[in-house]
Amino acid sequence: MTVRVSSAAGVLYIVPTPIGNLADMVPRAIEVLQTVDLIAAEDTRHSGKLMQHFQISTPMISYHDFSSEQKAQDLLDRLKAGKNIALISDAGTPLISDPGYRLVSAAREEGINVIPIPGACAAIAALSASGLPSDRFAFEGFPPAKNSARRAFYQALVQDSRTLIFYESPHRIQASLADLLEVFGPERRMVMAREISKTFETFLSGTISSVLAIVEQDPDQQKGEIVLLVAGYQPPEQQEELSPEACRVMSLLLDEKLPVKQAASLAAAITGEKKNRLYDWALTR
Template sequence: MSEAVLYVVATPIGNLADMTARAIEVLQTVSLIAAEDTRHSARLMAHFNIKTPMISVHDHNERQRIERIIERLSAGESIALISDAGTPLISDPGFVLVRAVREAQFRVVPVPGCSALVTALCAAGLPSDRFVFEGFLPAKSLARRQRLDALAREERTLIFYESTHRILASLEDMQACFGSERMVVAARELTKTFETIKGAPVSELLEWMRQDANQQKGEFVVLVQGAPAAAADDVNVEAMRVLDVLLEELPIKQAAALAAKLTGLKKNFLYQAALARRDA
């Protein structure tokens, strides 16, 4: 009996020509395909003449599917996990399943391919040596602004996913939280017929998109240039001043926690800074 494996298989994000030969071979030879949406993936399977049976594994049934999948692996069968598009687990279901399969001592083998965030990053013209992926922002404006405020001083390039219904609102909140001049790139419908990659200060990008309803449609990757290092240095100076004041009245742990709330910096960073200040 061959070794049972869970393959995590990336599929195209739009252009079917981006499907890799290895991905096709794996999907043809496994015993079962666990798909986010079997009806959606049926079109991909038909295009490549893949006859392998499929079951659904999505946000609402992932935990219930684990036992069934591990039983199939225990019987020596290999299984492929796919999402609707791109690389599974990246803002898609699969993490719970992959963790359970690894804990059950079965191999998990990645079959790399398309990922919308990497596709956008390599064409955006923003720094790509250090970046942070935030996935989808909260749907409600208040929660979204709170998250953006927490990221306003992040020096790395920020990457978000966004939907047609919220793209304008998210850009408006980015303008409010990051300032009108922060460079933002909107990558729309990547690899598809109407692919558009537009970069500008967020105020200009927002106005451009407002004037063209077609540019508000589709699936978006939004990339934001990181905060200038000088701004981050200024914030750190102010944060240390706040921390010093709090340390005069509070224990280190409480002072660090409150300073984190007041400054938006990481609690662990401030805790270590407080320890260093105490030792000094």
């Protein structure tokens, strides 16, 4: 069903804000924020500093994931009355692991014109500089906070051939990397991008095991805004050449509910096969 855009209604602008360096703010975004009737901000106190820096005096109200339906309806009513509104989050592009989906979806259904302003996005910035394949990728947002749910979340993606992109919080980064190691194996390539566009911007590139080792040894790598990028799955070469005995041993160990990493280590010690090949075999079993 096609919804016609109402010519009498205002415009909802989706406006990105800097993820670090204030110079990342695009001129068009400044112009929109200066000229709209209202700015809907994730946190008005946080955004107030940005507005002050760019001398933007447009009125602001808060709008976030926990805002009431009534607040969303109030914004829709203003838009239908011809007011122009800019939606911003604390940093980056709204809706990309930030608030706004409900409002944009409702605005579209009401025939209100929604216009995006291109700009800063941590996921895309990290991907562009990661050196991992960028022709096909999947943004998966924040993994679950609890270990068991996070491992299951990663397990569902282990054979995805696209480059995988996650956001992660600093206080969970060690546990999250440990779960990546457990599920994806030690040799899967990855990049950890931290504090993009800020003073202490860092890119750690290598295998999951090597990146985890650095993070464990350097407390500074456990701070700030973090993007994790994991290389897509590639079928192991010559997988069919695993000996029948190695396959039998691995099957027995996995049937006993041993973790894949532990089963591969034991089977390697028993059969002489390489641990990584046994691990890869288990993932496609």
